[in-house]
Amino acid sequence: MSLIIQKYGGSSVADAEGIQRVARRVVATQRAGHQVVVVVSAMGDTTDDLLDLAGQVTDDAPAREMDILLSAGERISMALLAMAVDSNGSKARSFTGSQAGMLTDVYHGEARITRVSPTRIQEAIDDGNVAIIAGFQGMSPESKDITTMGRGGSDTTAVALAAALNADACEIYSDVDGIFTADPRVVPAASKIDEISSEEMLELAASGSKILHLRSVEYARRFGVKLHVRSSFTEQEGTWVIPDEQETIQLPEGQPMEQPIVSGVAHDTSEAKVTIVGVPDIPGKAAEIFQVVASSNTNIDMIVQNPSRAGAGATDISFTVPLDQTKEAIAALRDAQAGIGFDDVTHQRNIGKISLIGAGMRSNPGVSATFFDALHRAGANIDLISTSEIRISVVTAEDKLAAAVQEIHNAFGLDAEEEATVHGGTGR
């Protein structure tokens, strides 16, 4: 008998009606002949509400207690969903992350899964139950404490269980119809992708697409799990995300084998650009700079080095960092300025990053040409550039971002014939 893992996000179980809707789908899946394991998030905004409550009590909560608090949200939704499935005629049992065998490290709030031992889950489904598991949480065997996994934790729980239980598929449900060729709120002409490789999905997620969390995509890719990203509000097929070895990309008929296959355009406004001006052109200086930035625990994305505007014998180094880490990075650099000997450090917050993702873009000069031409038509400057085998990214001024994304989407033939229906979904 086939086994399907289904993950339902907070918007799918936002209220009693949503829970009932999900329960009916779960029971229908079981009746179609599958074993079903469900991973569920907290209802609606529960996690944020609990965080808010904690903030009213203290602004420095012990991490152990915060995880105990936050894990309550999923416990509530899992129990309610089990009740709803039962009332629809199927036996159901709910399990905490700990009871489901999700073992993690000790890092509260951002725990990583170390092992999955879903013995009780296997017993439950072999006994004809629907097993319902609280997402986002696990247990550290070292401390015997409950841990939560950070953003994307519920998706990761689902993928981890799919891998451990050897599931045939892992369905990720939210309030959007699937992965789109671009954000439909920015590009109305965006269309739903039917199938995409894990590798491309990884790049999309890393480049700003918010539907699937990077972490769960990587987990799926590494363990060969097939993901199906779809809406809990319709019966339509969503987007299949297939691990690379299993991929069967269909070339449109008549298209030459060497044509690049472009999957989509992502954008990201969550970064700032930091520029260190006038770095002495001496070996080792760049390394010192990045050590300083690393010591402030800042994540660096794109990096570019240019001859300095300041004059000969110096370079300018620019890189992008998350907006909310910019202050710390700059402070650390200013502290080190005298020691390293650069002239200045400047930053720019209103930038946007545009990424074109596609499987067949390697060694294809036509792609870069079309890409930069589209940027030019949109009036967008080209600041930093970064490429990989399946991605081209540029940083440009934020005010031209939407126009540039639309132009690129159009230039690569991604525009749909009809506009995408935007449910106003958040993708949760």
Added chain:
Amino acid sequence: MSLIIQKYGGSSVADAEGIQRVARRVVATQRAGHQVVVVVSAMGDTTDDLLDLAGQVTDDAPAREMDILLSAGERISMALLAMAVDSNGSKARSFTGSQAGMLTDVYHGEARITRVSPTRIQEAIDDGNVAIIAGFQGMSPESKDITTMGRGGSDTTAVALAAALNADACEIYSDVDGIFTADPRVVPAASKIDEISSEEMLELAASGSKILHLRSVEYARRFGVKLHVRSSFTEQEGTWVIPDEQETIQLPEGQPMEQPIVSGVAHDTSEAKVTIVGVPDIPGKAAEIFQVVASSNTNIDMIVQNPSRAGAGATDISFTVPLDQTKEAIAALRDAQAGIGFDDVTHQRNIGKISLIGAGMRSNPGVSATFFDALHRAGANIDLISTSEIRISVVTAEDKLAAAVQEIHNAFGLDAEEEATVHGGTGR
């Protein structure tokens, strides 16, 4: 070092402010030189809200899932309280009922404690922590499932821990100042009792007093735990409930040793009276009747048998039952009417039970006289009467209840010089 258990009810932790207030008190208690273990209920109306949510999803929830759902409430408040204690400068760790070693039977929703093994709690407090435990819940070692204990469960958790940890006292906090000589909302002249025996408290709780649950009083009595019932909103002493062997009742100066010591007057409007008219005066008939009532799972309180109004050779049997079990009891009796041979079964819903409780009432004819005289002055009829060594109860018509309670309270010298301050507390 002395050890104090403190139990805080839902009204004490109804919001962030209440949680902070409780945290300050907990820390102050620790700083005064005690080890402190706290048992906490769910915030405010959380339990009722969760029940309501479940009701929106289904009206026949599996018991296992209901317990998982309800236990979330205490987990939220215990984590928030631990955060608040920590922010007030004391180390704190929260524990679920299961982690605290509260082992129970398998009866979901009304689980009974089978064993208490508070090893982790002892370690935590010996390590200088305040230990905070979720009340109302435990774990069944047989099924490995979470169980909840029914009404009064948090009080019982606290008393059970006090017994298992050999605590010096168990403080029960709510929004009322203590146990009163009568319900202050019915008798404005009621006053706070300073000290009362467990045995009398048992009678008071069984007779309608709602401050302490019968079950936790019985547990305290059996295991010799001293209870201190007080308000979390003031620093004043509340009511000490002392196990009988430890009791030191102070007689007012000059009072003869044989004078009855009356503790208080309780009333109860939650029962109905059922009368079976014309029961054949044949050996075994009464037993048949009570077997029928027992088979409908109805709790019987007071019983009275009188020669029947219907005629010689028959008796009328009356008894009181909870209002919400009356229909089932009568239905069961009607089904058995032909077989047993009685004439009719009638019932009366608007009755009230008044109970006078006191340690020294045995063999004191003056007590009954004063009691019935007060009832007469209030214009209250005397329907059923029932007595024990420390209690006299009568059933009377509900509309005279308040007046009767006030007269009795006054007749036994219980009226305070000033009126009690009623905070509008619920006692939770």
